[in-house]
Amino acid sequence: MSMMVKGGAGLLAGVLAGSLGFAFWPRVEPGVLSLRPAVEKPVFVVATEAARPVSAPSTALIPAPSMALAGAPAEPAGDKNGLVKLAAALRSDPTPPSSAAPLARGLATAVLKNGAPSEQAARFFALGLIALADGDVAGARAFLDRAADDGDTRALMVLGDTYDPATLTRLGAVGIRGDAARARDYYARALTAGVAAARQRIAALGAKGN
Amino acid sequence: MKRSYFVDIVGQMEASVTSSAEGARNVGASERRAKQKMQNLAWRHGGVALAGLLALAPISAWAVTAPNGMVAYDHPVFRNGKRILWHGAWRARGAKTPAATAERAIPTPAPSPPPEAAKSPAPPPEREITVIAEAQDDCASRMAGELVSTLRAAGLKARAVAGATSPSALALAVIGDTADLAIAPMDALLADDKATAAWRDRAPYVARLANEAIEIVAPRSIADLDQLKKLRDGSGPTVVAQGASAGALLARVGLKPKPGQESLAASLEELAAGKIDAVVVAGAGHSNALADFGKDGRFHLLSVPWTPALRGGYAPARLTSKDRPNLIRADEKVDAVAASMALIAIDAGQGSPRTPQFAAIVAAFFQKFDILLAQNAQASWRDVNLAASANWPRLPAAQQWIASGQGATDASLDSFRKMAHSVASTNGGPGAADADKLYESLMRWRGTGP
Numbered sequence: 311m312s313m314m315v316k317g318g319a320g321l322l323a324g325v326l327a328g329s330l331g332f333a334f335w336p337r338v339e340p341g342v343l344s345l346r347p348a349v350e351k352p353v354f355v356v357a358t359e360a361a362r363p364v365s366a367p368s369t370a371l372i373p374a375p376s377m378a379l380a381g382a383p384a385e386p387a388g389d390k391n392g393l394v395k396l397a398a399a400l401r402s403d404p405t406p407p408s409s410a411a412p413l414a415r416g417l418a419t420a421v422l423k424n425g426a427p428s429e430q431a432a433r434f435f436a437l438g439l440i441a442l443a444d445g446d447v448a449g450a451r452a453f454l455d456r457a458a459d460d461g462d463t464r465a466l467m468v469l470g471d472t473y474d475p476a477t478l479t480r481l482g483a484v485g486i487r488g489d490a491a492r493a494r495d496y497y498a499r500a501l502t503a504g505v506a507a508a509r510q511r512i513a514a515l516g517a518k519g520n
Numbered sequence: 521m522k523r524s525y526f527v528d529i530v531g532q533m534e535a536s537v538t539s540s541a542e543g544a545r546n547v548g549a550s551e552r553r554a555k556q557k558m559q560n561l562a563w564r565h566g567g568v569a570l571a572g573l574l575a576l577a578p579i580s581a582w583a584v585t586a587p588n589g590m591v592a593y594d595h596p597v598f599r600n601g602k603r604i605l606w607h608g609a610w611r612a613r614g615a616k617t618p619a620a621t622a623e624r625a626i627p628t629p630a631p632s633p634p635p636e637a638a639k640s641p642a643p644p645p646e647r648e649i650t651v652i653a654e655a656q657d658d659c660a661s662r663m664a665g666e667l668v669s670t671l672r673a674a675g676l677k678a679r680a681v682a683g684a685t686s687p688s689a690l691a692l693a694v695i696g697d698t699a700d701l702a703i704a705p706m707d708a709l710l711a712d713d714k715a716t717a718a719w720r721d722r723a724p725y726v727a728r729l730a731n732e733a734i735e736i737v738a739p740r741s742i743a744d745l746d747q748l749k750k751l752r753d754g755s756g757p758t759v760v761a762q763g764a765s766a767g768a769l770l771a772r773v774g775l776k777p778k779p780g781q782e783s784l785a786a787s788l789e790e791l792a793a794g795k796i797d798a799v800v801v802a803g804a805g806h807s808n809a810l811a812d813f814g815k816d817g818r819f820h821l822l823s824v825p826w827t828p829a830l831r832g833g834y835a836p837a838r839l840t841s842k843d844r845p846n847l848i849r850a851d852e853k854v855d856a857v858a859a860s861m862a863l864i865a866i867d868a869g870q871g872s873p874r875t876p877q878f879a880a881i882v883a884a885f886f887q888k889f890d891i892l893l894a895q896n897a898q899a900s901w902r903d904v905n906l907a908a909s910a911n912w913p914r915l916p917a918a919q920q921w922i923a924s925g926q927g928a929t930d931a932s933l934d935s936f937r938k939m940a941h942s943v944a945s946t947n948g949g950p951g952a953a954d955a956d957k958l959y960e961s962l963m964r965w966r967g968t969g970p
Contacts, residue, residue, distance in 0.1 A: 429952055436943065436950035437831070439958040443940030445908035448730045452835040452858060456826075459838075464959055477966065480933065482926050484906040485727075485889050507963060 431460035438468065447472050447486055463503035470496030470511060490515055645700075645877040649676055652683035652693070653703040656762040656784050659732050659803035660685075660703040660861065662898045667701070667863075670891050674884030685864075686764035687712035694722050694867045700874070700881070702866060703729065705765035705802065706910060707833035707859040711772070722869035724915040726882060728908040730900035731858035732803035733837040734769050736822040737791065737813070737847065745773060745822055748798055757797040760787045765802035765859040772829055785809035791819070798822070802859055814846040821847045823855045828949045830857055832911065865915045879917040886921055932965040 427435070438453030451472050457465035471477040473496065475488025494515050501508040649671060653664035664680040671678040683689065685704035693699045706728075742748050751757040761767040761777035762784050770777045777800070787799045788809055804810045813819065821844060826836050837858040841848045848854055863885075868875050892901040907922045939961050943954045950958075 427952075432952035432955040433950060434826075434836070436952075436955035436958055439955070439962060440940045440944045440950065441835070442962075443937045443958075444910070445905045446728060446860070446910075447905050447908070448903035449835040449860065452731065452837060455838070456836045462955075468959070468962065471962075471966065478905075480930065480966075482907050484886075484922060484925065485893070486903065486905045487893065 427462035428460055431457045431462040434460060435462045435465050438465065445481060445483060447483060463500060463505055466496050466500035466503060467505045467508050470500060643880060649678040649881060650699040651678060651680045651701045652685060652699045654685050654763045655682035656801060657803040658805040658807040659898065659900055663900060664703050666892055666897050670888045671884055673891060674888050676884055690723055691719060697867065699866050702864045703861060704864045705859045706862050708764040708768040710833045710911065711768045720913050722867055723864050724868055724913040725862040725910055726865050726915050726918045727863045727904060727906045728910045729861040729863060730903035731835050731860050733839065733856050733858045734766060734800065734802045735804055735856060736798055736800050737819055738798040738822050739818055740820050749775060751797055759798045759800060760796050762787060762799065762801040766800035770800055788813045819847055821854045824857045825855065831949055834859055862910060868915055878915055882917045882921055936961040936965045
């Protein structure tokens with residue numbers, strides 16, 4: 311009898327030992343062995359010295375949140391004076407002056423269709439506006455480009471907005487810079503295509519000296 | 521005289537040989553005694569073992585809680601693919617992770633720090649920051665290298681390495697402590713149905729990056745995607761995907777990628793030899809392998825028609841002969857799609873010892889971002905709006921940094937955004953009426969009526 315009790319106690323001890331060993335054994339993540347390591351080999355040769363001397367990082371001394379706000383004009387001076395005059399003329403007279411016509415004609419290179427845009431163009435246009443609302447400026451441009459190609463002239467206007475420093479600033483964009491010259495290009499094409507609101511944008515760009 | 525146990529045994533042995541009968545009885549008694557002793561010994565040892573195990577159990581249980589001055593690893597740690605630290609190991613609360621203990625001790629959500637916190641983040645990590653990008657992705661590789669240079673310009677130690685950025689590989693990186701940042705395709709992440717909310721929170725994005733065009737290279741005998749799908753009836757075409765984004769796109773258009781060579785050049789060689797039917801690559805950019813391919817005019821790029829299924833994660837792209845003179849004729853335009861990319865913070869979830877360190881990394885990246893806008897940097901940086909949002913959790917440190925620089929709330933802009941989100945969530949995607957409403961709202965925000 312005592313043998314059985316002792317044997318049972320020994321068996322119980324073994325089971326307990328096994329259970330405890332199993333419970334506290336280091337855990338092995340499932341599937342680890344079957345997955346390829348994320349880092350395989352170094353390939354990029356990155357210079358060990360500091361970043362190459364590109365444009366002076368003027369941002370270093372400026373408080374972080376305000377330094378990179380979009381809006382820095384990146385266009386050359388070009389015929390800025392002439393454009394300022396054109397903007398003033400556009401502001402003073404709602405009818406496009408004759409001097410603006412050659413410029414607008416020269417800029418309007420896209421083949422635009424008259425009448426309502428196709429359903430597909432409208433879909434691209436809507437997706438472009440959704441991307442813009444998210445701040446995805448590059449994505450918005452991609453959709454709007456396609457919409458404009460498919461005949462939605464309003465897309466030209468909004469494409470101008472995606473390059474307009476004032477729009478980007480109001481959108482709260484950080485990092486990406488405006489390009490007033492390209493904005494003006496798109497606004498002019500939109501104006502030529504019949505989007506009257508573009509006139510005000512061109513005037514605003516001129517008023518700001520862009 | 522004290523009798524020793526040895527003497528007693530010797531006496532018994534001497535007595536046991538006095539006569540055979542008596543000796544046999546003595547031997548039997550000796551065997552019984554020896555058996556008794558063995559049983560007693562087993563019982564004692566078993567009891568001791570049981571007692572020891574029972575005594576150790578509370579110690580093991582106690583070990584689950586953090587001892588003073590120690591920080592728990594809640595996951596195994598890998599270096600170069602080898603496990604160097606097991607789950608449940610401890611490390612001292614050292615200079616590497618000064619804020620780790622505090623982070624673990626308070627599991628409640630951390631309150632949003634004031635704007636001053638964004639300007640004076642936690643001390644940067646002393647270790648080298650690792651940025652991974654796919655080697656096949658030329659754009660991402662270059663961006664990773666330039667990002668590392670920028671972080672170094674901010675005084676941080678950093679390096680760029682090649683690695684897979686598919687969801688499973690990023691999951692492994694999160695578990696294995698193998699990298700800090702990744703330039704990863706959002707389309708693959710969004711398409712991964714295994715990405716749980718908990719996992720997403722551990723791999724939040726720092727910034728949404730520019731889109732990368734995905735190119736499908738095939739022989740000119742294959743006119744379009746439909747024809748490619750019908751090749752090799754039964755087994756399907758042999759299409760090699762270079763990178764996670766390429767694989768995700770193939771899945772979207774109903775093609776199953778085949779495992780192929782690791783390098784784009786090797787895959788293109790197989791394509792030229794007729795061993796495979798097509799090669800799909802994302803972000804090939806200025807890749808020499810692709811730029812030099814197809815000079816004999818036998819190959820071209822296949823168009824990817826835009827479908828509603830591509831919404832979310834992709835944008836349309838249009839390629840011309842300027843982009844690929846060997847693969848697109850002068851009078852041709854190829855409609856493609858581009859995948860959105862993001863800078864992902866690895867193992868940056870709540871409670872991770874790494875999370876506080878990301879504040880310093882984010883501050884360095886954002887403050888020195890102008891370096892990346894230089895003319896000699898990758899052009900993709902110039903399309904990056906650091907404030908852009910994505911359908912993915914954002915690193916709180918990045919969100920706070922952006923929010924601290926935003927101006928007053930603009931009600932008309934908020935209205936435009938709300939309408940956009942509402943339209944985006946409609947089944948089947950937006951239509952012409954939605955476009956009209958959105959345009960009207962945009963014009964109202966910009967101060968000019970439609």
